[in-house]
Amino acid sequence: MTLTIIETHTARTHQTFRKDRYVSQEVKALEDRAIWGNTWLLAGLASDVARPGDFFVFAVGIEQILVTRDEAGDLQAFFNVCQHRGNRLVCEAHGTTQHFRCPYHAWTFGLDGQLKGVPLVEKFAEDPRKANRHLKSVHVALWNGFVFVHLGSEPEPLLTFLGPVAERLAPYDFGAMTLVEDQTVQLDCNWKAVVDNFSELYHVDFLHPQHKRMVDCHNDTVRLYSGGHTGVEVPGGTVNQKFGIPDEPTDIQSSQLKSLDLDPADYKGRVLEVRTAIQSQKRALATSRGMPYSRFSDDQLSDVWQYNLFPNTILSFTPEHCWVLRPRPHALDPNQCEFDKISLVRFPDAATDQKPILGPASRDGVAMRPEGRPKRDLFSYQAVITGEKTMTDTIDQDVELLGQVQLGMRSNGFSDVYLNEDEARVQHFHAEWDRKMHEI
Ligand code: FES
Numbered sequence: 001m002t003l004t005i006i007e008t009h010t011a012r013t014h015q016t017f018r019k020d021r022y023v024s025q026e027v028k029a030l031e032d033r034a035i036w037g038n039t040w041l042l043a044g045l046a047s048d049v050a051r052p053g054d055f056f057v058f059a060v061g062i063e064q065i066l067v068t069r070d071e072a073g074d075l076q077a078f079f080n081v082c083q084h085r086g087n088r089l090v091c092e093a094h095g096t097t098q099h100f101r102c103p104y105h106a107w108t109f110g111l112d113g114q115l116k117g118v119p120l121v122e123k124f125a126e127d128p129r130k131a132n133r134h135l136k137s138v139h140v141a142l143w144n145g146f147v148f149v150h151l152g153s154e155p156e157p158l159l160t161f162l163g164p165v166a167e168r169l170a171p172y173d174f175g176a177m178t179l180v181e182d183q184t185v186q187l188d189c190n191w192k193a194v195v196d197n198f199s200e201l202y203h204v205d206f207l208h209p210q211h212k213r214m215v216d217c218h219n220d221t222v223r224l225y226s227g228g229h230t231g232v233e234v235p236g237g238t239v240n241q242k243f244g245i246p247d248e249p250t251d252i253q254s255s256q257l258k259s260l261d262l263d264p265a266d267y268k269g270r271v272l273e274v275r276t277a278i279q280s281q282k283r284a285l286a287t288s289r290g291m292p293y294s295r296f297s298d299d300q301l302s303d304v305w306q307y308n309l310f311p312n313t314i315l316s317f318t319p320e321h322c323w324v325l326r327p328r329p330h331a332l333d334p335n336q337c338e339f340d341k342i343s344l345v346r347f348p349d350a351a352t353d354q355k356p357i358l359g360p361a362s363r364d365g366v367a368m369r370p371e372g373r374p375k376r377d378l379f380s381y382q383a384v385i386t387g388e389k390t391m392t393d394t395i396d397q398d399v400e401l402l403g404q405v406q407l408g409m410r411s412n413g414f415s416d417v418y419l420n421e422d423e424a425r426v427q428h429f430h431a432e433w434d435r436k437m438h439e440i
């Protein structure tokens with residue numbers, strides 16, 4: 001592993017810390033203010049609020065945020081709470097509407113959050129529309145195809161929060177990608193156990209042995225940024241050299257080569273040359289395939305990057321696709337969370353009619369453009385264990401394990417975690433978490 005520390009001094013300061021942050025009700029209550037109420041959060045996709053009347057709901061702990069685009073074309077975000085007696089205003093995860101009507105007593109709010117209609121308004125001592133019973137707004141901003149919200153009162157600008165990460169990820173243009181799958185699994189673990197899991201490659205050789213056929217986890221580059229953000233850049237289109245170099249390309253390398261009109265037989269005895277072959281062939285095919293490869297570096301054309309935005313957004317991506325992985329805290333229980341996997345694909349430009357060339361891991365197979373927005377699929381982790389649902393082999397393996405981690409953490413036989421340098425990103429995340437928890 002190569003470690004690059006950018007604008008931060010908190011690397012490897014958290015080799016050990018107590019388990020209460022994963023299991024304690026008191027810590028969870030503090031988190032609601034110190035973390036969820038005090039940082040920018042990736043709420044959803046800009047494509048879900050592209051036109052006036054589009055909306056989606058983002059749930060995080062006890063809060064739900066309603067994001068919409070009003071008639072003037074402005075992005076709006078509100079607490080999803082009716083200002084009459086506090087009912088949840090909108091129950092659908094996403095959709096399009098002309099106004100929001102509370103199902104309880106039919107108060108109606110405009111897309112701009114203004115209270116418009118009140119049945120039997122004459123029975124109120126003062127007209128609620130004049131008594132400022134409009135929806136309560138929260139800060140909202142856009143970056144690279146994603147909508148962020150901030151539940152606090154005076155947030156720093158979103159670009160300040162993202163820092164150098166924003167520029168580093170700019171070529172990927174996630175906003176030009178299309179949503180192809182929207183999954184949420186209910187997990188019996190704390191949300192930070194999911195972030196931890198996606199902050200280190202230490203476990204990959206053991207839990208995900210299939211990865212050695214497509215990426216070289218032992219030659220990764222780790223980046224730590226101020227604000228708790230982290231990145232890992234993993235060579236793709238190659239093999240994990242720790243396990244030896246095969247004579248012929250692996251099945252995954254072969255399918256990548258074929259998808260780029262290259263013959264795997266040409267790479268017998270030259271398996272380590274496949275990665276650079278993929279890079280140059282993507283450049284050669286960029287125009288005919290309608291893919292914007294010219295704006296990427298060679299490494300970016302072959303490699304898998306994963307960037308974690310503090311606190312709970314994990315972006316795993318190549319030029320062709322992106323997974324948004326996002327654990328969200330349960331409303332009441334520190335031992336539960338919901339874990340989203342939002343799959344985006346960069347389809348070729350309209351001028352061509354080619355299938356997308358998928359990333360080095362070929363993790364989603366060949367994606368087809370969906371007809372309309374895929375519905376959010378919500379299921380329990382039991383459905384993953386029984387095989388009824390899958391979030392891809394790798395994530396299924398993680399999901400099956402995480403409930404056991406939480407049970408172990410709750411045991412009297414466990415008191416604190418003990419981390420190594422391959423877990424530098426885990427340490428970095430927790431250092432920022434501590435900083436923010438002590439800020440309030
Ligand atoms: S709680 Fe919404 S109208 Fe009564």
Ligand SMILES: [Fe+2]
Pocket residue numbers: 197203204207208394398
């Ligand atoms: Fe994993």
